[in-house]
Every structure is written in C-alpha cells, then in structure tokens.
Amino acid sequence: MNEAYVPTAGKIMLVGIGPGSVDHMTKRARDAIAEADVVIGYVTYIKLVADLLEGKEIIRKSMTEELDRAVSALEAARAGKKVALISSGDAGVYGMAGPTFEVLFQSGWTPDDPVQVEIIPGASALNSCAALVGAPLTHDFCAISLSDLLTPWPTIARRLDAVAMADFVVALYNPKSGRRTRQILEAQRLFLRHRRPDTPVAIVKSGYRRRQNIVFTTLDSMADADIGMLSTVLIGNSNTFVRHGLMVTPRGYANKYDMEEGGATREGERAGRSLSTGLLGWLETLQAEHAAGDSIETLAARHRLPADYIRDTLNEPVEAEAAASEEAEA
Amino acid sequence: MNEAYVPTAGKIMLVGIGPGSVDHMTKRARDAIAEADVVIGYVTYIKLVADLLEGKEIIRKSMTEELDRAVSALEAARAGKKVALISSGDAGVYGMAGPTFEVLFQSGWTPDDPVQVEIIPGASALNSCAALVGAPLTHDFCAISLSDLLTPWPTIARRLDAVAMADFVVALYNPKSGRRTRQILEAQRLFLRHRRPDTPVAIVKSGYRRRQNIVFTTLDSMADADIGMLSTVLIGNSNTFVRHGLMVTPRGYANKYDMEEGGATREGERAGRSLSTGLLGWLETLQAEHAAGDSIETLAARHRLPADYIRDTLNEPVEAEAAASEEAEA
Numbered sequence: 001m002n003e004a005y006v007p008t009a010g011k012i013m014l015v016g017i018g019p020g021s022v023d024h025m026t027k028r029a030r031d032a033i034a035e036a037d038v039v040i041g042y043v044t045y046i047k048l049v050a051d052l053l054e055g056k057e058i059i060r061k062s063m064t065e066e067l068d069r070a071v072s073a074l075e076a077a078r079a080g081k082k083v084a085l086i087s088s089g090d091a092g093v094y095g096m097a098g099p100t101f102e103v104l105f106q107s108g109w110t111p112d113d114p115v116q117v118e119i120i121p122g123a124s125a126l127n128s129c130a131a132l133v134g135a136p137l138t139h140d141f142c143a144i145s146l147s148d149l150l151t152p153w154p155t156i157a158r159r160l161d162a163v164a165m166a167d168f169v170v171a172l173y174n175p176k177s178g179r180r181t182r183q184i185l186e187a188q189r190l191f192l193r194h195r196r197p198d199t200p201v202a203i204v205k206s207g208y209r210r211r212q213n214i215v216f217t218t219l220d221s222m223a224d225a226d227i228g229m230l231s232t233v234l235i236g237n238s239n240t241f242v243r244h245g246l247m248v249t250p251r252g253y254a255n256k257y258d259m260e261e262g263g264a265t266r267e268g269e270r271a272g273r274s275l276s277t278g279l280l281g282w283l284e285t286l287q288a289e290h291a292a293g294d295s296i297e298t299l300a301a302r303h304r305l306p307a308d309y310i311r312d313t314l315n316e317p318v319e320a321e322a323a324a325s326e327e328a329e330a
Numbered sequence: 331m332n333e334a335y336v337p338t339a340g341k342i343m344l345v346g347i348g349p350g351s352v353d354h355m356t357k358r359a360r361d362a363i364a365e366a367d368v369v370i371g372y373v374t375y376i377k378l379v380a381d382l383l384e385g386k387e388i389i390r391k392s393m394t395e396e397l398d399r400a401v402s403a404l405e406a407a408r409a410g411k412k413v414a415l416i417s418s419g420d421a422g423v424y425g426m427a428g429p430t431f432e433v434l435f436q437s438g439w440t441p442d443d444p445v446q447v448e449i450i451p452g453a454s455a456l457n458s459c460a461a462l463v464g465a466p467l468t469h470d471f472c473a474i475s476l477s478d479l480l481t482p483w484p485t486i487a488r489r490l491d492a493v494a495m496a497d498f499v500v501a502l503y504n505p506k507s508g509r510r511t512r513q514i515l516e517a518q519r520l521f522l523r524h525r526r527p528d529t530p531v532a533i534v535k536s537g538y539r540r541r542q543n544i545v546f547t548t549l550d551s552m553a554d555a556d557i558g559m560l561s562t563v564l565i566g567n568s569n570t571f572v573r574h575g576l577m578v579t580p581r582g583y584a585n586k587y588d589m590e591e592g593g594a595t596r597e598g599e600r601a602g603r604s605l606s607t608g609l610l611g612w613l614e615t616l617q618a619e620h621a622a623g624d625s626i627e628t629l630a631a632r633h634r635l636p637a638d639y640i641r642d643t644l645n646e647p648v649e650a651e652a653a654a655s656e657e658a659e660a
Binding site for chain 1: 452593
C-alpha cells in the first residue's frame with residue numbers, strides 16, 4: 001500500500017489464535033495478524049498460522065522465553081511497528097497477556113504511552129478440547145497448570161486438593177513433560193482422596209490439529225495414559241458420565257425436572273426459580289434445624305461447610321424474597 | 331443454491347458465538363450459522379447475530395427454556411434441517427452443549443444416528459471480560475455460577491470457600507438477578523474468610539457490546555457494585571494487582587527472576603527447570619524436615635496440605651529426575 005510516510009506509534013496486539021485451526025480463529029484475530037508488521041510467538045504457534053504470515057517479519061521463540069517475546073514486542077512497537085504477539089488458545093490463559101503487562105510496567109509503560117495494547121480473546125484449550133469430547137464443562141470448572149517452573153508445588157497441590165474436594169470439573173494444563181513426569185501422579189493421588197476411581201477423564205492431544213488424538217480413561221488409570229505437553233487433561237465431576245463415546249457433565253436439570261417423565265417439574269420445585277435447596281430455601285432449612293436443637297458443629301458437618309460460616313449465616317436476618325423484576329432468570 | 335433435491339440427515343451445530351460482536355466470532359461459527367436452515371437461541375443472542383440470519387427460520391426462546399431449545403433443535407434436525415443452536419461465549423460453558431446432549435440421550439439418540447452433532451468452541455465470558463480489563467486470569471482460575479436454580483446452595487458455597495482458600499482467580503457467572511440478590515453477598519462473605527478485603531475485583535457488563543461497562547472495585551465493596559445478569563465478576567488471587575487501570579495476575583516470573591534487576595535468574599533457580607520449590611525440590615525439603623524430627627502433623631500444618639498426603643508422599647521413593655527429552659519445557 002503506497003502512502004506518504006506518516007510516523008505512527010507502534011502497537012502490541014496480544015492475539016489468542018484458538019486451537020490452531022484457521023477456521024477456529026476469530027475475525028479480529030485474523031485481522032490483527034494481517035495488520036501486523038511483526039509477528040512474534042513460540043515456534044509451534046507460528047507454524048499454525050504460517051498461511052497468514054507472507055511479507056511479515058517473524059520472530060520465533062522457544063518455550064520458556066515468554067519474557068523475551070514480550071521484550072521483543074515492546075522493542076518493535078517502540079520502533080513504530082504493529083506487533084502481533086501470538087498465543088495458542090486465549091492469550092489471557094497461561095498465555096502472553098500477563099507476562100507482557102509485567103514487562104511493560106517494568107519498562108515504565110502506562111496506558112498513556114503512544115504504544116497501545118489490545119488483547120484479542122480466543123477459545124482456550126479447555127473450551128476446544130471440551131468441544132471435541134462432548135460437554136464435559138457445563139458446570140463449575142477450574143484450570144490448573146501442573147508446571148512448577150514458576151509455581152511452588154505446595155501451591156499447586158493445595159489447589160488440586162481443594163477442587164477435587166469441592167467437586168469441580170478440572171482441566172489440567174501442562175500436565176506432563178520429558179522432565180516433569182511425577183506431577184500427574186501427585187495430581188491423581190490428591191484427586192483419589194475425594195473422587196471415585198472411575199471418574200471419567202478425557203485426554204486430548206493436539207486438538208483441531210493434524211495429530212489430534214483423544215483418549216477416554218478414568219481417574220485411576222489417568223497416570224498410565226500417553227500424556228505430553230500438547231495434551232489437556234479433563235477430569236469430570238462426580239456427576240460426569242460417558243455415554244456412546246461422549247463425556248457429558250449434567251447442568252443439574254435432574255434436580256428440578258424428572259428427565260425420565262417428559263421433564264415434569266419435581267414436587268416442591270418451580271421453573272425459573274431457585275431450587276428448594278437454593279440459598280433462601282436452604283437458609284430456612286438451616287434455621288429450622290438449628291431451632292430444633294442441632295448445634296453449629298452438627299450443622300457444619302452435615303452441610304460440609306465451615307462452622308463460622310454457618311454461625312454468621314444463622315445470625316443474618318433472612319430478608320423477604322426480593323421483588324421479581326421484569327428480567328427473567330436463568 | 332439450486333440443487334436436485336437429495337434428502338439429507340439433519341444436523342445440530344452447537345455454536346459458541348463469543349461475546350456477541352461479529353468480529354469476535356470464529357470463522358467456523360459464522361459458517362455454521364450461514365449453513366443453518368434454522369437458528370435457535372435465547373432472544374438476546376439471536377439479536378447479537380441478527381445480521382447473519384436473513385432467510386433463515388428463527389426460533390427465539392426465553393431464559394430457563396434451555397431444554398426447550400434442545401428439544402426444538404432435535405425436532406428440526408430429525409425433519410432433515412441443519413440447525414444452529416447458539417450460545418453466547420462458549421457452548422460448553424453454562425451453555426447449550428450439556429443440556430442438548432442430555433435431551434439427545436433421553437430421546438434415544440446415539441452418535442450413529444443420522445442426525446450429527448458438532449460443537450463449535452468460542453471464547454467464554456471469562457476470556458472476553460478478562461481481555462477487556464488486562465490479564466487477570468494468567469494463572470490457575472475457576473468459573474463458578476451463583477445461580478441456584480439447578481444447583482443446591484451448599485454445593486455452591488463449598489466451591490466458593492474452596493477456591494478462595496486455595497487462591498484461585500475466580501470468575502462468577504450469573505452473579506445476581508432481580509430475584510437472586512443475596513448470593514453475591516454470601517460469595518463475598520466466604521471469600522473474606524480467606525482473602526484480603528482489598529483483593530482486586532473487576533465487574534464487566536455486556537463486554538464487547540453496545541452497553542459495555544467496566545468497574546474496578548475490591549472484595550469488600552464488591553456487593554455494593556451494580557451487578558446484573560449481563561455481568562461477569564472477576565476476583566483476583568492474592569498476587570493480582572491493578573496498575574494504571576489494568577488488572578494483572580502475575581504468572582510467577584518473580585519467583586524465578588529478579589524482575590527489577592533486568593530479569594536475572596535468582597540464586598538456586600534455573601531457566602527452563604522446575605523451581606527449587608517445585609515438586610522434586612519440595613520433596614527433598616520435606617524428607618529433610620521429616621528426618622530432622624518434624625512430625626507429619628507439623629509438616630502438614632507448615633505446608634498447608636493434608637496429613638495423609640504428606641505421609642503418602644514421604645513413603646513414596648523419590649525417583650531420579652527423568653532424563654530430559656528433546657522436548658523443551660514451559
């Protein structure tokens with residue numbers, strides 16, 4: 001494009017390219033790469049978008065060089081260039097967004113700087129891998145990285161134990177590598193403290209890429225599976241099931257509707273309203289149990305919640321149910 | 331397109347449309363809607379993709395009618411139609427994927443059925459909202475829905491308490507509605523058992539849509555903010571900070587590198603290798619502490635991990651560090 005030279009400020013675009021198939025990139029992600037003078041990224045991600053890189057300056061980096069990538073991006077942007085700093089999945093999920101801001105702030109950058117920063121969201125590995133195996137997420141879920149290159153092991157272990165106890169669906173990122181082989185065993189050990197050994201697990205390698213491979217297994221066999229740095233491990237919650245080769249976590253409709261009887265609403269429940277065991281109903285139950293003589297400690301054990309939380313909750317007045325607004329509820 | 335009539339099986343495409351801006355839809359999501367004869371979705375999502383719907387049969391549903399949407403999709407697909415069943419964000423995250431499979435299985439459908447099912451991943455609200463406020467995710471995170479319409483409150487409370495204790499970044503979905511006003515207060519109460527009152531919180535309403543609004547606040551003021559059904563609440567972890575109007579969660583580089591001294595590697599640490607407090611280093615420390623006389627209970631309290639886990643870990647032989655493979659580590 002021929003234009004009179006007009007000096008412009010550079011720009012850093014933190015692009016989440018999704019799982020790596022061009023079909024699964026957003027329009028903004030493609031446009032950002034098209035707009036860029038310089039594209040920086042881990043060599044594997046650069047290859048995934050090779051078709052979009054003609055005529056651009058490419059800076060390929062190795063793993064563990066995230067800070068270098070951010071520094072290179074800032075240097076190029078300060079030289080007036082438009083930089084696409086690419087991450088697989090979503091740039092904000094174990095990607096380049098965090099490290100880039102850390103480097104920018106360290107360099108004295110502020111949002112008033114001529115160099116502007118844009119983050120372009122994408123579907124993270126947990127979303128892409130989930131889409132390939134069915135509907136394992138559906139309900140409350142977590143992402144935990146088993147990489148201890150930057151995080152102490154006790155922090156990771158504490159997180160694994162907490163979410164196993166609280167029955168989340170869990171996606172393990174960076175589950176295993178040539179050097180880190182034991183972390184996945186420790187994760188399994190911690191999960192088995194709380195979960196059934198036959199809890200469904202799906203392992204997706206290279207989702208939406210040429211060497212895609214999907215394995216269904218169970219918690220007690222998880223550590224024996226072929227897992228590497230290109231794998232995402234999805235551990236179901238206590239309601240997750242596998243049927244006909246699809247892993248599905250229920251949303252909870254069975255709590256309200258009799259799914260076998262044409263979806264009739266169960267007694268005591270109402271469509272569009274909180275469950276009878278939702279917050280307000282549960283508070284009434286709690287009050288009644290306490291009034292009937294159950295101690296705080298008994299209630300805490302029964303509901304598996306902290307005693308001080310039970311105590312504070314009982315001391316809080318139960319307000320009249322808020323007037324329904326025009327807004328429908330989900 | 332004029333073609334000789336060839337009877338084809340219908341198809342259900344579960345499409346995650348992302349935050350709602352056409353720029354942030356993937357190519358596959360757009361193509362799926364273009365391909366569809368019938369588009370089904372919650373009325374708000376139908377409006378977001380209105381430009382793509384010319385000539386198609388549209389079925390608009392209200393909130394809480396997720397099972398109805400899935401039933402309508404199956405009916406249309408059995409009649410030979412291509413159906414796009416749309417969800418905002420990612421169809422697998424509190425979206426239509428789970429409910430659709432539940433309805434399909436209930437109807438006797440299997441993957442061998444002529445009606446095929448495809449899930450098209452998209453960026454979920456937590457990714458989009460995070461992209462608008464900086465880099466709040468970066469490290470281990472969770473999504474929890476505060477809706478108790480299908481989930482008992484103690485289950486939700488237990489999850490909130492667990493992730494607050496284990497220091498996750500947390501995205502709250504369905505945080506508040508006209509009827510459900512107290513759940514956000516309970517969430518705050520549970521978080522304050524573990525987290526500093528000044529923990530950064532970002533509240534993003536209608537991200538990437540016309541009425542987008544972003545508020546930064548703190549944990550102790552979170553419940554006073556304007557929160558509704560179009561809001562996603564992002565609660566930082568104990569290292570998350572807000573600087574220059576951007577919310578950033580560190581990845582942990584400061585554990586390994588002296589960020590103020592040009593990124594020099596700290597003593598005892600090595601680039602590309604586990605931290606000295608990573609699994610193998612921590613196991614050595616644990617063995618040494620135990621050999622020096624610390625009891626299992628003392629170690630459990632010090633490292634804030636379950637005593638039985640400490641005991642099992644001490645009993646497991648520490649294998650020689652696995653031979654490094656060609657594969658680089660992150």
